[in-house]
Amino acid sequence: MRKCNSMVFRLTGMVFILLFLTIAVLLFLVNLQMDNHFTHYLQMNMLIGMERMAKGPAEEILMSSVHRSLIWVGLIMMLISVGISYVVVAQITRPLLELTEAVKTIRSGQLGRTVSIDRRDEVGILARTFNDMSIQLKRNDTMRRHLFANIAHELRTPLTIVQGNLEGLVDDVIPADKSIFLSMEDEVLRLNRLVQDLRDLSLAEINELVLHKKESNVNILLQRAVSMLRPLTDEKELMVTVNLDDAIPLLYIDTDRINQVIYNILNNAIRYIDRGRAIYIETQLIRNMSVPSVRILIADTGNGIAPEDMPHIFQYFYRGEKSRSRKSGGSGIGLALARQFVLCHGGSIRAESQMGKGTTFYIILPVNKDTSVS
Numbered sequence: 254m255r256k257c258n259s260m261v262f263r264l265t266g267m268v269f270i271l272l273f274l275t276i277a278v279l280l281f282l283v284n285l286q287m288d289n290h291f292t293h294y295l296q297m298n299m300l301i302g303m304e305r306m307a308k309g310p311a312e313e314i315l316m317s318s319v320h321r322s323l324i325w326v327g328l329i330m331m332l333i334s335v336g337i338s339y340v341v342v343a344q345i346t347r348p349l350l351e352l353t354e355a356v357k358t359i360r361s362g363q364l365g366r367t368v369s370i371d372r373r374d375e376v377g378i379l380a381r382t383f384n385d386m387s388i389q390l391k392r393n394d395t396m397r398r399h400l401f402a403n404i405a406h407e408l409r410t411p412l413t414i415v416q417g418n419l420e421g422l423v424d425d426v427i428p429a430d431k432s433i434f435l436s437m438e439d440e441v442l443r444l445n446r447l448v449q450d451l452r453d454l455s456l457a458e459i460n461e462l463v464l465h466k467k468e469s470n471v472n473i474l475l476q477r478a479v480s481m482l483r484p485l486t487d488e489k490e491l492m493v494t495v496n497l498d499d500a501i502p503l504l505y506i507d508t509d510r511i512n513q514v515i516y517n518i519l520n521n522a523i524r525y526i527d528r529g530r531a532i533y534i535e536t537q538l539i540r541n542m543s544v545p546s547v548r549i550l551i552a553d554t555g556n557g558i559a560p561e562d563m564p565h566i567f568q569y570f571y572r573g574e575k576s577r578s579r580k581s582g583g584s585g586i587g588l589a590l591a592r593q594f595v596l597c598h599g600g601s602i603r604a605e606s607q608m609g610k611g612t613t614f615y616i617i618l619p620v621n622k623d624t625s626v627s
């Protein structure tokens with residue numbers, strides 16, 4: 254940057270020019286007035302009969318000393334003001350230079366750099382906003398790296414299994430019986446589901462997931478899900494209680510997506526609770542919200558989610574200990590997907606859990622204007 258373009262130079266120069274003009278005009282006016290008044294004073298003296306008639310050498314000396322004093326005062330004032338304005342402007346611009354250095358560091362790929370500018374003015378606000386942005390960029394970058402690592406890991410497991418089986422078949426090490434093909438089909442289906450889920454998640458995040466909405470009854474969706482999952486609940490001897498509110502109106506939703514939400518949460522409940530426990534499902538029309546809504550509650554009496562896991566369960570690929578240690582454990586995207594689908598419908602989802610007592614999920618779906626509330 255050329256020196257004459259610097260803000261310090263320009264602002265100080267501007268203050269200097271303004272001061273110079275102000276003081277020059279002031280001096281000119283003061284001098285003019287002094288001359289006029291002093292001459293007038295002398296003429297008045299002459300009129301009332303005093304001896305001196307006009308400016309003599311003594312008056313000239315007085316006048317020029319007044320002029321000189323004025324010029325000195327003007328010059329000293331100008332120097333002091335220019336000095337002060339230089340210090341003030343430099344104080345404003347120094348943090349800006351520090352910020353510029355930090356921005357350059359971020360541009361070079363070193364995310365997370367912050368500046369230590371502790372001020373309450375506009376520059377302070379800019380510095381704080383910059384620090385927040387920098388930390389957020391670092392966080393997003395870390396998340397992106399983890400996401401890639403997780404995707405690669407999740408894709409590799411089924412691929413390795415299929416590849417191993419295929420190699421065994423080609424080398425005649427594994428007999429070509431139906432069970433091998435069935436297990437390979439399982440892995441391919443799992444891969445396909447994972448890729449589909451990831452695609453849906455990324456589309457939902459950027460609001461580009463196409464929803465095929467139609468009027469649907471969530472009570473019926475829940476009843477169907479319960480009977481579809483009956484073999485799993487029976488196998489674990491789980492007691493399932495369903496309490497559905499008949500007053501809830503039809504909802505304008507994409508049934509496939511909302512079904513997926515219900516299945517993901519019910520599947521979790523079945524997967525993460527011990528044999529003989531209970532699952533409770535309830536629907537209720539909530540009228541006292543800004544928009545009338547339907548609340549779906551899915552609770553279980555399992556061991557609950559650890560408090561340290563709670564803030565993360567809706568994150569991509571987050572799995573609790575129980576899920577990770579199981580051979581059949583999931584990928585950790587079931588709840589992330591559920592959350593995105595509910596958000597796409599203008600709703601919300603949250604969980605409450607108590608260790609040793611169980612977990613409850615609340616899904617709130619707004620009742621659309623077009624669907625009547627009786």
Ligand SMILES: Nc1ncnc2c1ncn2[C@@H]1O[C@H](COP(=O)(O)OP(=O)(O)OP(=O)(O)O)[C@@H](O)[C@H]1O
Binds near residue numbers: 525566572585
């Ligand atoms: N009802 C529940 N009881 C206890 N823990 C739960 C429950 N629901 C979810 N969790 C915990 O939250 C984590 C995240 O759940 P999520 O459904 O996203 O992933 P997942 O079940 O591990 O895998 P996926 O659903 O992709 O097959 C689970 O790993 C589990 O630790």
Ligand SMILES: [Mg+2]
Binds near residue numbers: 588
């Ligand atoms: Mg799950």
